[in-house]
Amino acid sequence: xxxxxxxxxxxxxxxxxxxxxxxxxxxxxxxxxxxxxxxxxxxxxxxxxxxxxxxxxxxxxxxxxxxxxxxxxxxxxxxxxxxxxxxxxxxxxxxxxxxxxxxxxxxxxxxxxxxxxxxxxxxxxxxxxxxxxxxxxxxxxxxxxxxxxxxxxxxxxxxxxxxxxxxxxxxxxxxxxxxxxxxxxxxxxxxxxxxxxxxxxxxxxxxxxxxxxxxxxxxxxxxxxxxxxxxxxxxxxxxxxxxxxxxxxxxxxxxxxxxxxxxxxxxxxxxxxxxxxxxxxxxxxxxxxxxxxxxxxxxxxxxxxxxxxxxxxxxxxxxxxxxxxxxxxxxxxxxxxxxxxxxxxxxxxxxxxxxxxxxxxxxxxxxxxxxxxxxxxxxxxxxxxxxxxxxxxxxxxxxxxxxxxxxxxxxxxxxxxxxxxxxxxxxxxxxxxxxxxxxxxxxxxxxxx
Amino acid sequence: xxxxxxxxxxxxxxxxxxxxxxxxxxxxxxxxxxxxxxxxxxxxxxxxxxxxxxxxxxxxxxxxxxxxxxxxxxxxxxxxxxxxxxxxxxxxxxxxxxxxxxxxxxxxxxxxxxxxxxxxxxxxxxxxxxxxxxxxxxxxxxxxxxxxxxxxxxxxxxxxxxxxxxxxxxxxxxxxxxxxxxxxxxxxxxxxxxxxxxxxxxxxxxxxxx
Ligand code: B12
Numbered sequence: 001x002x003x004x005x006x007x008x009x010x011x012x013x014x015x016x017x018x019x020x021x022x023x024x025x026x027x028x029x030x031x032x033x034x035x036x037x038x039x040x041x042x043x044x045x046x047x048x049x050x051x052x053x054x055x056x057x058x059x060x061x062x063x064x065x066x067x068x069x070x071x072x073x074x075x076x077x078x079x080x081x082x083x084x085x086x087x088x089x090x091x092x093x094x095x096x097x098x099x100x101x102x103x104x105x106x107x108x109x110x111x112x113x114x115x116x117x118x119x120x121x122x123x124x125x126x127x128x129x130x131x132x133x134x135x136x137x138x139x140x141x142x143x144x145x146x147x148x149x150x151x152x153x154x155x156x157x158x159x160x161x162x163x164x165x166x167x168x169x170x171x172x173x174x175x176x177x178x179x180x181x182x183x184x185x186x187x188x189x190x191x192x193x194x195x196x197x198x199x200x201x202x203x204x205x206x207x208x209x210x211x212x213x214x215x216x217x218x219x220x221x222x223x224x225x226x227x228x229x230x231x232x233x234x235x236x237x238x239x240x241x242x243x244x245x246x247x248x249x250x251x252x253x254x255x256x257x258x259x260x261x262x263x264x265x266x267x268x269x270x271x272x273x274x275x276x277x278x279x280x281x282x283x284x285x286x287x288x289x290x291x292x293x294x295x296x297x298x299x300x301x302x303x304x305x306x307x308x309x310x311x312x313x314x315x316x317x318x319x320x321x322x323x324x325x326x327x328x329x330x331x332x333x334x335x336x337x338x339x340x341x342x343x344x345x346x347x348x349x350x351x352x353x354x355x356x357x358x359x360x361x362x363x364x365x366x367x368x369x370x371x372x373x374x375x376x377x378x379x380x381x382x383x384x385x386x387x388x389x390x391x392x393x394x395x396x397x398x399x400x401x402x403x404x405x406x407x408x409x410x411x412x413x414x415x416x417x418x419x420x421x422x423x424x425x426x427x428x429x430x431x432x433x434x435x436x437x438x439x440x441x442x443x444x445x446x447x448x449x
Numbered sequence: 450x451x452x453x454x455x456x457x458x459x460x461x462x463x464x465x466x467x468x469x470x471x472x473x474x475x476x477x478x479x480x481x482x483x484x485x486x487x488x489x490x491x492x493x494x495x496x497x498x499x500x501x502x503x504x505x506x507x508x509x510x511x512x513x514x515x516x517x518x519x520x521x522x523x524x525x526x527x528x529x530x531x532x533x534x535x536x537x538x539x540x541x542x543x544x545x546x547x548x549x550x551x552x553x554x555x556x557x558x559x560x561x562x563x564x565x566x567x568x569x570x571x572x573x574x575x576x577x578x579x580x581x582x583x584x585x586x587x588x589x590x591x592x593x594x595x596x597x598x599x600x601x602x603x604x605x606x607x608x609x610x611x612x613x614x615x616x617x618x619x620x621x622x623x624x625x626x627x628x629x630x631x632x633x634x635x636x637x638x639x640x641x642x643x644x645x646x647x648x649x650x651x652x653x654x655x656x657x658x659x
Contacts, residue, residue: 121545125598130547251550255505256512259460305503337626361626383597388631420597 005281006328009234010290014038018288019225029228033092037230041291041330041376042352043410049402049438050092051413051431052232054334054357054379055099057126058420059427060085068126069118072103075215079222086223089427093232096219101127104208108201109160131250134158137257140264143248144271146173162201165194232332234289237280237324240269240316242297251298258308269316276316277323284329291355292324293332300337300361314345325353335362336417343367347374352410360384360416368405377405378412381430386415386422391429398433406438406446413438453482457489458496460506462513469520479524486517494561497554498646507554534565536656539587541569541578543594544602548625552593555624555645559591562649575602575609582615588659589652592638595625604636611637620655624648 012018014034021027032047039046061071064081071078082096103116113130115121121128134155135143143150149172157167170188174181189195223229238246244265245254257265280292298304299313321331331354333346338361346354347370354375358364360382367377380401385393398413405411413434419427439447453472456465472482493510496502538559542552549571560566567585569577582590590610594603603623610616623638624645633641642648 125545128547252508255508258505259462259509302504304505308503308505384627384629384631387597 004326004328005285006290006324006330008328009284009288010038010328012288013230013290016224016230019220021224021228022226026226026228030224030230033228034230037093037232037412038330040409040412041355043373043376044352045409045440045444047440049406049411049413049434049440051434051438052093052378053091053095054414054418055095055233056082056085056419057097057100058124059422060097060419063088067117067123068100069103069116069123071097071100072116072127073118075102075212079215079218082219083222083226086227086229089431090227091229091431094219094223094229095233096216096223096231098216098233102208102212103127105205105212108205108208109162112159112161131246131252133250133253135248137249137253137261140261140268144264144267146171147271149173160201163198165192165198168192169195231289232291233293234287235280235283235285235292235329237276237283237292237294237320239294239296239299239313239320240272240276241299241313243272243276244268245298254298258304258312262312265312269312273316273319276320280320280324280329281327284324284327290328291330291332293334294321295334295336297336299342300335300339301341302338306341309342318345318348321349321354325350330355333357335359337361340366343370346371349375351375355412357414358416364401365404368411372408372410376410376412379414379416381413381415383416383419383422386419386426386430389423389426391423391425394426394429395433398430399437402434402437402446409440409444451485451488453485454489454492457486457510457513457517458492460493460509460513462516465513466516466520469517473520473524479521482521483518486514486521490514490557491561494558497558504550504554507557508550511553511557533563535563536565536588536652536659537585538564538566538589538591538652539569539578539581539585540566540591540593541573541581542571543592543599543606544572544574545599546594546596546602547571548593548595551595551625551645552591555591555593555648558645558649559652562653564589564652575606578606579609579613579615582610582619583613587619589655590619590621591648591652592621592623593625594623595627597627600632600635603632603638607637620652622648622651 014031016027016030021030036046036048036050040050061067061078061081063084064077066074066077066081078097086094106114106116113132115128117123117125117127153167153169156163168188170184175185220231224231245251249257284290284292299309304313324331333354334357336359339358340363343356346356351374356371356375356377358367358377358379360380364377364380371377381397385397401413413430437448441447453465453468456468469482490510493502493507497507540552540556542549556566556568567581569581592603592606594600607621620639622640622642623633623636624642626643628641628643630641640651642651
């Protein structure tokens with residue numbers, strides 16, 4: 001039988017084959033951590049409930065007195081911050097600043113609809129993006145007719161003044177007409193020096209990205225290699241409905257489309273689906289990680305009716321997850337907001353293939369009932385408690401989570417949302433409580449109550 | 450209920466707009482049309498509170514209403530639709546924050562519950578809140594804030610209102626998904642909520658006490 005991509009990635013990831021470990025002990029620790037995580041996702045017996053950080057931001061930056069601005073510009077400083085965090089707090093897995101993009105990538109293109117810290121915002125604020133109608137209500141057909149052409153000649157010029165000249169190029173599919181299309185095309189490039197400038201701006205942006213790639217690539221060696229903590233975040237993808245809301249129509253625009261042109265929306269989602277599958281698979285491959293992350297946005301309980309969820313959100317999301325699982329990948333579904341009524345849907349996916357993150361808005365105890373024996377759940381420790389509560393409160397809350405969700409496995413301890421403000425002692429307490437009360441005996445039962 | 454009220458309440462845009470045009474052509478009183486449309490929004494609000502309608506339904510009904518109004522307004526001679534209101538409500542999303550869906554839901558429900566609503570939009574600087582409070586003289590000020598890092602901006606906005614000496618005549622309620630009692634204390638608001646319905650109840654209670 002041919003080995004699936006996910007299986008190969010999993011084997012490499014479990015063994016840490018690309019990492020040079022500091023010593024044998026660290027290597028063993030890495031393997032034990034990695035195995036614990038995977039066994040928990042696969043609903044197998046393990047030695048203990050894992051404790052993972054879905055992501056840390058400001059909380060991590062403070063280890064090097066860094067700001068959100070530094071995170072986007074001063075890569076060495078921010079890497080130091082994360083390394084110190086993991087040196088100080090012994091999580092079972094690590095997540096770095098993968099979603100804090102390099103500021104220079106946007107600056108070179110004068111990217112619009114994005115406010116950056118230290119420029120449009122105070123240095124200690126996260127970058128902010130705006131949802132807008134990047135694609136107008138009447139442009140579905142144009143997009144569907146030739147999506148990539150539309151992206152290059154319409155979408156990019158709208159988002160970046162530096163890329164506006166691309167709007168003047170003739171349609172790429174014209175190149176097929178004898179050599180007429182070719183002469184039209186090359187002439188348009190020669191006739192418009194802006195096109196060259198646009199590519200120069202792209203290259204300038206790309207040079208920053210290249211440094212950022214180098215920076216991210218150092219994390220595995222630094223954190224996995226020195227502390228035995230495996231990387232949890234690999235590839236990523238997006239639910240097609242969210243892509244339309246977040247990148248094309250804005251939530252408001254998308255909402256109108258639900259009523260005014262539902263068929264076009266559905267067609268567009270079908271068109272996006274193979275791209276999303278493709279990106280999920282190829283990004284897993286390039287990061288060498290068997291867990292593909294899907295942050296999900298606009299499918300929350302109050303964000304649409306059950307009927308709308310059944311029609312617009314779930315079908316393409318399910319196909320996407322199934323395609324990733326078919327490749328042997330595991331899927332980290334990161335729900336945001338309240339998803340109580342949606343969780344049952346994940347029972348339709350083969351058991352033990354998803355890791356479902358829950359924020360404090362969802363009822364994790366109910367989720368545990370609904371998904372027990374089907375998918376692994378994690379998260380829920382309220383960030384407000386971590387910021388303002390006492391270590392005692394955190395201990396009580398975590399012990400309750402362990403007692404309710406721990407039996408039978410398939411559960412990981414994690415915060416509710418990306419961590420900004422939090423008392424250090426509260427995070428230490430979370431880790432300590434999980435490592436103490438989260439241990440399983442050989443019979444698979446929790447050792448302590 | 451009139452046919453128009455039903456059509457809008459059921460979010461049937463094309464049929465509703467067609468009917469409005471027919472009614473206008475037949476010489477129907479524009480204000481009757483508007484009040485039928487308003488009644489429909491009451492129904493939408495009720496359905497939302499009963500969890501039969503969801504956020505998209507609410508947002509879309511707002512759009513529908515705007516379309517109806519744009520068809521009807523040119524035909525109105527007098528300023529029209531003087532509706533009895535029970536109080537004045539000023540709302541905006543705090544500086545630094547551009548989330549507006551929750552704010553719009555609240556503004557919508559407050560209007561349905563009889564308040565005259567003034568909406569300052571998003572990313573509202575504290576000076577704008579202060580000036581609007583002086584001009585509009587609201588009974589209640591609502592501040593929306595969804596990001597944890599704007600809690601200090603909420604506090605500063607409320608402090609500016611305090612410092613301007615215009616707080617005594619009004620109550621302040623803050624709302625947003627990340628809020629809790631500790632944020633209310635920190636910002637010195639009179640009340641907080643993470644749920645529009647509960648917020649509206651609180652405002653109605655305040656008006657009852659007046
Ligand atoms: C949609 C959305 C966006 C859209 C906003 C579109 C729009 N037009 O509003 C966009 C994409 C622009 C956006 C941007 C950002 N967002 Co945002 N966004 C959301 C999301 C998914 C939904 C918010 C929403 O509309 N909810 C629906 C409404 C109805 O709920 P609500 O706002 O809570 O309102 C209810 C109550 O709170 C109450 N209420 C609200 N206001 C008021 C006011 C009064 C007076 C009263 C009485 C009641 C009341 O009534 C409402 C109905 O019950 C939330 C996650 C979530 N699940 O909530 C994140 C979220 C709020 N965003 C978040 C973040 C971080 C951001 C960004 C910084 C992301 C980025 N890096 O770009 C930017 C910031 C932009 C800015 N300056 O504000 C975080 C905040 C985390 C934190 N701890 O601060 C959240 C929680 C996501 C997350 N889980 O991390 N976002």
